Amino acid sequence: VSIESVDMNYDSEQIDQIDEDVDHAKERELLASLITKLKCEIDESKNRNTLLETSNKVLVEKLKTEIADFKNKNKSLTEANNKLSKENYLLFADFMKSKAELKRHDSIEYTTEMELECAKVRGDLLSYKMEYERSYNKYTQTINDLNQTVSELKDKLSAHQDTISILKQ
Structure with a gap:
C-alpha cells in the first residue's frame, strides 16, 4: 500500500463525507422547508376549518329557523286542508241532496x-172567493138595511123634534 493510495483513500473518504454532509444539509433544508410549508398548510387548514365551523353554525341556525317556519306553514296548511276537506264534504252532501231533489222534481x-196540489189550491181559492162574495153581499145588504133604519130613525127624530117644538110654543 502506498502513501499515495492512502492519501487518495483518505481524500476519497473525506470527499464522500463532505458529499454526505452536503446531502444531509440539503435534506435538512428541504425538511425544514417542508415543515414550514406544512405548518403554513396546517394554519391555513385550521383557519379554513374555523371559517367552515362558523359558516356551518350560521347555516345550522338558518336551517333551524327554516325548519321552524316550515313546520308552522305545514301546520297552517294542514289546518286549511282539514277545513277545506270539511267544506268539501258539506258541499258534496248538499250537491247530492240537490241532485236527489232535482231527480224527484223531474219525476x-x-x-x-x-198538479193535484194546484187543483186543490184552485178549488180552495174558488170556495174562498164564493164565500167572500156571499159574505160581501150579505154585509152590503146589512149595511144598506142599517142605513135605511138610520134614515127612518132620523125622519122620526126630526118629526118628534118638530112636535116638541110645536108643543113648546
Whole structure:
C-alpha cells in the first residue's frame, strides 16, 4: 500500500463525507422547508376549518329557523286542508241532496202530485172567493138595511123634534 493510495483513500473518504454532509444539509433544508410549508398548510387548514365551523353554525341556525317556519306553514296548511276537506264534504252532501231533489222534481209522480196540489189550491181559492162574495153581499145588504133604519130613525127624530117644538110654543 502506498502513501499515495492512502492519501487518495483518505481524500476519497473525506470527499464522500463532505458529499454526505452536503446531502444531509440539503435534506435538512428541504425538511425544514417542508415543515414550514406544512405548518403554513396546517394554519391555513385550521383557519379554513374555523371559517367552515362558523359558516356551518350560521347555516345550522338558518336551517333551524327554516325548519321552524316550515313546520308552522305545514301546520297552517294542514289546518286549511282539514277545513277545506270539511267544506268539501258539506258541499258534496248538499250537491247530492240537490241532485236527489232535482231527480224527484223531474219525476212524473212529483208532477202529478204538484198538479193535484194546484187543483186543490184552485178549488180552495174558488170556495174562498164564493164565500167572500156571499159574505160581501150579505154585509152590503146589512149595511144598506142599517142605513135605511138610520134614515127612518132620523125622519122620526126630526118629526118628534118638530112636535116638541110645536108643543113648546
